[in-house]
Amino acid sequence: MSQLxxxxxxxxxxxxxxELRARQVLPTMVVLxxxxxxxxxxxxxxxxxxxxxPVMGVAALWIxxxxxxxxxxxxxxxxxxxxxxxxxxxxxxxxxxxxxxxKLLANVIMLAIFEAIVVPITLIAFNLxxxxxxxxxxAVLLLGNLGISSVGTLFSAAVQLTRxxxxxxxxxxxxxxxxxxxxxxxxxxVLFGAMPEEVGGSGTLAFVGSFKAAIGYxxxxxxxxxxxxxxxxxxxxxx
Amino acid sequence: MxxxxxxxxxxxLIASTWIGLTxxxxxxxxxxxxxxxxxxxxxxxxxxxxxxxxSIGTLISGRQAWxxxxxASAEAGFVFATILNATGMLFSRAEWNVWxxxxxxxxxxAILWFLYAVYLILRASLPGSQRRRARICAVFGIIAFxxxxxxxxxxxxxxxIHRPNFSFDSHWQTMALMLGMAGTTLLAAALIWLRxxxxxxxxxxxxQLLQ
Numbered sequence: 001m002s003q004l005x006x007x008x009x010x011x012x013x014x015x016x017x018x019e020l021r022a023r024q025v026l027p028t029m030v031v032l033x034x035x036x037x038x039x040x041x042x043x044x045x046x047x048x049x050x051x052x053x054p055v056m057g058v059a060a061l062w063i064x065x066x067x068x069x070x071x072x073x074x075x076x077x078x079x080x081x082x083x084x085x086x087x088x089x090x091x092x093x094x095x096x097x098x099x100x101x102x103k104l105l106a107n108v109i110m111l112a113i114f115e116a117i118v119v120p121i122t123l124i125a126f127n128l129x130x131x132x133x134x135x136x137x138x139a140v141l142l143l144g145n146l147g148i149s150s151v152g153t154l155f156s157a158a159v160q161l162t163r164x165x166x167x168x169x170x171x172x173x174x175x176x177x178x179x180x181x182x183x184x185x186x187x188x189x190v191l192f193g194a195m196p197e198e199v200g201g202s203g204t205l206a207f208v209g210s211f212k213a214a215i216g217y218x219x220x221x222x223x224x225x226x227x228x229x230x231x232x233x234x235x236x237x238x239x
Numbered sequence: 240m241x242x243x244x245x246x247x248x249x250x251x252l253i254a255s256t257w258i259g260l261t262x263x264x265x266x267x268x269x270x271x272x273x274x275x276x277x278x279x280x281x282x283x284x285x286x287x288x289x290x291x292x293x294s295i296g297t298l299i300s301g302r303q304a305w306x307x308x309x310x311a312s313a314e315a316g317f318v319f320a321t322i323l324n325a326t327g328m329l330f331s332r333a334e335w336n337v338w339x340x341x342x343x344x345x346x347x348x349a350i351l352w353f354l355y356a357v358y359l360i361l362r363a364s365l366p367g368s369q370r371r372r373a374r375i376c377a378v379f380g381i382i383a384f385x386x387x388x389x390x391x392x393x394x395x396x397x398x399x400i401h402r403p404n405f406s407f408d409s410h411w412q413t414m415a416l417m418l419g420m421a422g423t424t425l426l427a428a429a430l431i432w433l434r435x436x437x438x439x440x441x442x443x444x445x446x447q448l449l450q
Contacts, residue, residue: 151382154378154382155379158365158375158378158379159364159365161365161366161367162364162365162366163364163366164364168360168361168364171357171360171361172357172361172379175350175353175354175356175357175383176382176383176386178350178353178386179347179350179386182346203341203342203343204341204342204343204346207343224385225382225385228381228382228385229382232298232378232381232382235298235374235377235378236374236375236378238371238374
């Protein structure tokens with residue numbers, strides 16, 4: 001246990017120190033996120049479309065998270081390609097799963113910092129009111145963050161040697177995350193007061209049903225993706 | 240043997256269409272597309288199960304034969320998923336007057352199609368050794384399969400405009416559907432078999448050229 005903890009801590013601190021010194025990813029992520037939010041904000045000017053602020057705001061938030069998250073995940077293993085760093089990591093007396101967990105946590109921290117900056121900006125831009133309370137908003141965002149980072153971190157290691165790594169990573173991660181975006185959208189719409197807590201009928205969002213069920217689905221997706229990626233990571237990095 | 244399988248599949252499919260068009264017609268007319276739509280959806284899902292098993296086989300044994308089965312079933316599954324979505328859209332337009340709507344089953348069928356498409360793109364873009372590519376594709380196949388239960392669940396248990404339990408008026412209709420089901424499943428098996436052996440020939444040829 002202490003071995004696992006030491007390894008985890010060492011890799012996470014290394015990644016964060018590298019980011020603090022080089023400032024390669026986080027500024028790009030934040031600016032990309034803000035650009036996505038503002039471009040969607042321009043498209044949802046009252047009068048030009050009938051779509052309400054909360055719907056566009058939720059769309060902007062998740063699209064910004066997905067694409068900025070992809071930037072962080074792609075960098076997290078691209079940075080290891082120089083000077084044989086990846087071989088060094090794999091030679092360390094650590095389980096491959098531990099390396100995965102450390103990289104995952106580093107990416108979750110990066111995306112959490114990103115969320116702390118971009119969410120308030122989105123709330124202001126779309127004039128959103130958090131009717132469902134801040135703790136619940138934080139919980140939904142963290143669950144989404146964990147899900148996005150889990151799949152992204154696994155496949156980032158897989159696509160490193162390809163010519164088209166960024167675009168390949170984006171389609172692989174987005175297609176796996178598609179089902180998770182249904183409860184994720186639902187829960188944010190509830191929190192911004194655009195939808196009642198329980199929905200009936202026959203649409204995709206009624207499929208989720210209630211806010212509680214949405215949280216349950218997201219926890220289930222996170223658990224499945226994290227455990228499966230943790231188990232399969234060794235297979236992906238093996239030469 | 241493989242030719243026999245193809246011949247049998249086509250005979251069954253022609254019989255299914257014949258019965259469906261004569262004795263087993265459903266009113267209104269657009270609902271007859273069910274004879275093509277239902278067997279193709281079942282086979283799209285079956286191919287994913289084969290893809291999962293072949294992926295697990297690749298990871299456990301590391302043998303290339305499993306990997307070839309995985310690609311073959313992904314290719315066949317992509318075709319079936321395309322037909323599933325295309326026939327579904329035609330039906331939807333005739334029955335509900337929209338080409339597509341965001342109902343759970345339609346969304347999950349689209350997700351199934353995307354999963355196959357990304358699998359094939361991922362496979363085509365990975366460089367490096369054959370073993371590494373096989374392993375990464377197997378990992379994607381397994382993680383992608385974790386999304387598929389959603390398709391199963393939504394097709395059965397969730398209220399939707401799309402009805403899974405079609406009530407038939409006559410035995411002819413049940414027979415046409417069952418023949419179609421059997422024919423399409425045989426066709427899927429024959430296609431996977433054919434693609435696997437073609438891919439194996441390609442691998443053998445490459446080996447010979449290298450020598």
